Amino acid sequence: MKTIYLDHAATTPVRQEVLDAMxxxxxxxxxxxxxxxxxxxxxxxxxxxxxxxxxxxxxxDLNEVFFTSGGTESDNLAIKGVAHANxxxxxxxxxxxxxxxxxxxxxxxLEKEGFEITxxxxxQSCIVLLPALEEAIRPDTVLISxxxxxxxxxxxQPVSEIxxxxxxxxxxxxxxxxxxxxxxxxxxxxxxxxxxxxxGHKIYGPKGIGALYIRKGTRISSLLHGGxxxxxxxxxxxxxxxxxxxxKALELAQTDLPSAIKHLTGLRDRxxxxxxxxxxxxYINGHPIQKLPNILNVSFEFIDGERLLIDLDTRGIAVSxxxxxxxxxxxxxxxxxxxxxxxxxxxxxxxxxxxxxxxESEIDFVIDSLVEIVSQLRKANLQYVRGSRN
Numbered sequence: 001m002k003t004i005y006l007d008h009a010a011t012t013p014v015r016q017e018v019l020d021a022m023x024x025x026x027x028x029x030x031x032x033x034x035x036x037x038x039x040x041x042x043x044x045x046x047x048x049x050x051x052x053x054x055x056x057x058x059x060x061d062l063n064e065v066f067f068t069s070g071g072t073e074s075d076n077l078a079i080k081g082v083a084h085a086n087x088x089x090x091x092x093x094x095x096x097x098x099x100x101x102x103x104x105x106x107x108x109x110l111e112k113e114g115f116e117i118t119x120x121x122x123x124q125s126c127i128v129l130l131p132a133l134e135e136a137i138r139p140d141t142v143l144i145s146x147x148x149x150x151x152x153x154x155x156x157q158p159v160s161e162i163x164x165x166x167x168x169x170x171x172x173x174x175x176x177x178x179x180x181x182x183x184x185x186x187x188x189x190x191x192x193x194x195x196x197x198x199x200g201h202k203i204y205g206p207k208g209i210g211a212l213y214i215r216k217g218t219r220i221s222s223l224l225h226g227g228x229x230x231x232x233x234x235x236x237x238x239x240x241x242x243x244x245x246x247x248k249a250l251e252l253a254q255t256d257l258p259s260a261i262k263h264l265t266g267l268r269d270r271x272x273x274x275x276x277x278x279x280x281x282x283y284i285n286g287h288p289i290q291k292l293p294n295i296l297n298v299s300f301e302f303i304d305g306e307r308l309l310i311d312l313d314t315r316g317i318a319v320s321x322x323x324x325x326x327x328x329x330x331x332x333x334x335x336x337x338x339x340x341x342x343x344x345x346x347x348x349x350x351x352x353x354x355x356x357x358x359x360e361s362e363i364d365f366v367i368d369s370l371v372e373i374v375s376q377l378r379k380a381n382l383q384y385v386r387g388s389r390n
């Protein structure tokens with residue numbers, strides 16, 4: 001049975017071009033980039049070439065990108081690093097209620113150290129409330145962290161506006177751009193941010209690699225202590241194969257961006273239209289316009305989302321009920337809760353996240369499968385049966 005993979009927001013397969021670029025650095029060019037001999041210098045050249053590619057893609061300077069183990073470490077380095085380095089200025093940070101847990105749990109950890117965190121609300125379309133942000137800023141605020149694109153709904157936040165507010169008030173601004181980079185144009189100077197997180201496995205690169213953009217002059221402390229790697233920002237021998245893979249994946253994503261946006265937007269809209277036309281009692285979650293081209297979050301009323309997910313999986317269709325980092329959790333989606341959705345709609349929510357290999361025929365098969373499965377599940381739901389008779 002063929003698998004139709006619609007969970008690209010969780011992770012993506014490694015592109016063949018990326019794998020081909022990585023392979024020589026596992027066995028042929030395996031030197032430590034800190035070694036002086038030729039083997040080490042060849043690895044160092046690959047490291048700096050990768051950094052040059054990434055800085056070019058996001059419009060940064062060469063000395064402003066630091067490699068990490070992924071989005072979670074990048075978020076932690078940005079938030080904890082700024083908080084600790086600027087503690088004499090203040091102990092207050094601002095974030096939102098809809099952030100990825102890499103940000104939220106990082107902030108909770110800082111609260112245990114005595115830092116104070118303000119968690120901003122969002123409206124029904126998943127957009128952060130700017131008046132609430134301005135009101136939350138205090139003289140001792142040292143950092144604002146707001147994601148560029150929400151990983152559950154795909155909603156894009158007004159990051160440029162937030163950056164302007166932060167800059168005017170003298171506060172550093174970090175954005176988790178893990179879901180956005182490679183899906184929409186992302187240029188650090190156009191956004192006006194001070195720190196930006198990237199992850200490889202969301203853009204057809206390898207897992208276990210990421211990067212953090214840190215604007216020159218930003219006061220920040222390192223989390224890992226050891227050697228002098230990454231200009232003393234991130235100790236540990238660099239993972240050259242993964243770094244090469246990250247750079248190649250981002251380079252390919254940048255090249256393919258116009259066609260990818262068109263392709264993914266078309267598939268997403270086809271899926272949404274088919275669901276709306278053929279299934280009743282459905283609700284599309286997130287902003288109708290300000291959103292990524294590849295994510296569609298849908299609530300099916302009178303349906304249990306996990307049961308729907310399992311039934312789709314039996315037909316070879318892979319989707320999710322939310323962030324892959326919260327699988328097994330008993331709590332409902334914190335994102336949909338923050339948007340004010342009813343518990344029944346949260347329970348029946350499914351996230352479809354599309355990728356470059358998906359086709360229109362696959363989308364049509366998914367729609368037909370949804371129609372059948374939703375009908376079967378609702379027939380077994382007494383609340384739905386009683387409501388349909390009224």
